Amino acid sequence: MKKLAWIAITAIMLLIISACGNADSTSGTEDPKGEAAASDQEEVSNQDAAEDEDADEETSEKSSEGEDIPKVEKDENGNYILTTVGQTIDEPDTGTIELMKIKDVNETVDISPIKVTVKDIKLFQITDVQETMIDYLSMYGLENTAPEKLNYIQIAYKSENTEDKDIDWYGIQNVVLSNGEQLDAMMNDFISDDHDMDTIYYGNVKKDGTVGLLYKGNPEEVESVKIIFGESMDAESYETLTEKQQVEYEL
Template identity: 50%
Template sequence: MRKNLLFSLFALLIGGILMVGCSDEKVSNSEEKEEKATPAEQKKVSNEPESEPQKDENGNVVLTEVGHKAKDEDGTTIELLKIKDVNQNVSIAPIKLTIKNIKVIQMTNVSKTWEEFLLQYTNGTKLPEKLNYIQVIYTAENTEEKNIGWNGIQKIVTNTGEQLDASGNDIIWEENGFDGTFYGKTKHEGTIGVITKANPNELKNVKLIIGNTFNPDSYDDITPEQQTQFDF
């Protein structure tokens, strides 16, 4: 049936050519003017990012566009697979938490040094050739003068069924890490990274389980645990 359909289409095309050929004289005697074709808008078809990654004030490469890559001196390479620019506030009174962005990053050609470090977060098993992790960048600010305790971002739950320990399995080392207490009206800028076994193409959303705030002297809760979800 498909061959018959193709043959019919081919026949129609041939018929159209023949019809034009028979009416050449009529067309040539027509006073109608042929419109001049204009150039079509053309864009390069590519999966490559449109720009190069930039560096921050400390010289670190910042991946902001899917496809951006960075390579360490030891050969370890990271590539941005997904990004969700959030810039939304979550109230855990008196703490104001702002989720800046959420990324899915892939590590390849992991060096021996990095491998030894990361193995402690994979139960000591061999690292995969492509190791993926979810990264969350945020700021948290105490809006009051009194000291406030906060348990941070506790879990990352994915639509693929993973419940990741963002508190105990954070692979991002911060020089000025948060110790769990805001001493007065202070602000903390933080980054967490948690290894995921999920197929990046199947990651559609993540749910953040955000720890409670409490009085650091009595340990009484102020605001209970919160949760919020973001789609890629």
């Protein structure tokens, strides 16, 4: 029974996140349907890679001022579309899920020959956490056995092998929050997707990916997010083609 419940929870999380790239302009200052811009990226090092950007606070300010929050809609496939801070959904095996922050990114990261487009970053909070959800997340770094609420970050992206040769790429390896938390995306990502099934990118293939990671702090404390992408490697020789890359976004 627990196994079936865990499958149901994973399906719920995928329903919530599957429409991440379909948010309209009311959820941010950038249009995710337009052509993606290049990210300000650099190879991973011990130096601070922070870059000042304009924070996207419009939706958060509106909801905090008591303005109407639009009803959560579903797309033609029955997927939830949470696009505005303050929107909530209730799930019997999970709890009440609320969108706390959102950043529409729509920027590309070059990990040649892998091209990654970061769609958006969302911070969620789960209250009235159900026991089934606690059991499921205990496999992904949850330490508190009876939490009143859970916070997690969700990063949606799409990736493409732009060459004919086979490439091995492990996706997002770490996420660093401005509150000082470093999250292990290799071990604690609780959302399964196409990328998790197979890290090999055969010639000219595309995949959608979503990372979901629990964190301990409050959403208000997270003002920026640094994403560490793994290196791309030749799938046959395991030669490194492009080193690890990092980008940082203000929320």
